[in-house]
């Protein structure tokens with residue numbers, strides 16, 4: 001909900017709920033001081049399945065944005081981050097070497113880290129019946145991915161050298177390490193990076209926005225809506 005002087009003029013409609021994928025975009029909008037308007041998408045109440053929202057996000061998942069200047073809607077957090085970075089020329093280098101450095105870690109997050117950590121959280125915390133094989137498989141893969149990230153961060157402050165959309169994509173997921181069964185003392189470089197990114201004023205503002213929109217944690221009604229349905233509603 002930024003109105004800073006250097007905000008992009010036409011602005012963005014931001015369809016948002018404060019989950020890791022939503023936080024990625026909130027962080028960007030705050031970092032780049034984009035002029036944006038929030039439209040809460042309470043995924044615990046099924047707003048992602050309304051016809052209005054489905055027009056913007058045919059996958060029935062949040063986040064989504066409308067770029068008012070271009071009059072286009074975009075779903076998928078990675079596509080949104082990339083679009084906003086290119087549009088504002090912030091948080092992705094313009095030189096080809098720097099750009100591919102960011103892109104490969106952005107895709108690593110959206111195709112690997114995010115989905116695996118999402119499944120890990122589900123099987124460890126929300127599955128109606130314990131599924132030891134799934135817990136074991138996803139927890140092992142989660143640990144492997146944290147080890148990859150830890151190694152990457154051993155000799156640099158940010159994932160792609162300079163702070164970028166790759167950090168914004170990975171941070172909200174890694175912040176939930178406890179729910180993923182991850183002991184952060186095994187991954188000291190990740191721990192330092194979490195502190196570094198988490199202390200950025202824009203990141204704090206993005207999380208404050210989340211608190212404003214959804215002050216409480218998941219209720220039973222939310223859990224039922226989210227985890228009780230495995231397929232898209234007709």
Ligand SMILES: N[C@@H](CCC(=O)N[C@@H](CS)C(=O)NCC(=O)O)C(=O)O
Nearest residue numbers: 019020021043061062063076077078
């Ligand atoms: N690949 C998508 C994933 C988006 C996603 O899974 N969003 C979750 C919240 S983090 C959601 O909308 N869940 C609603 C549901 O499961 O019905 C992205 O990166 O944007």
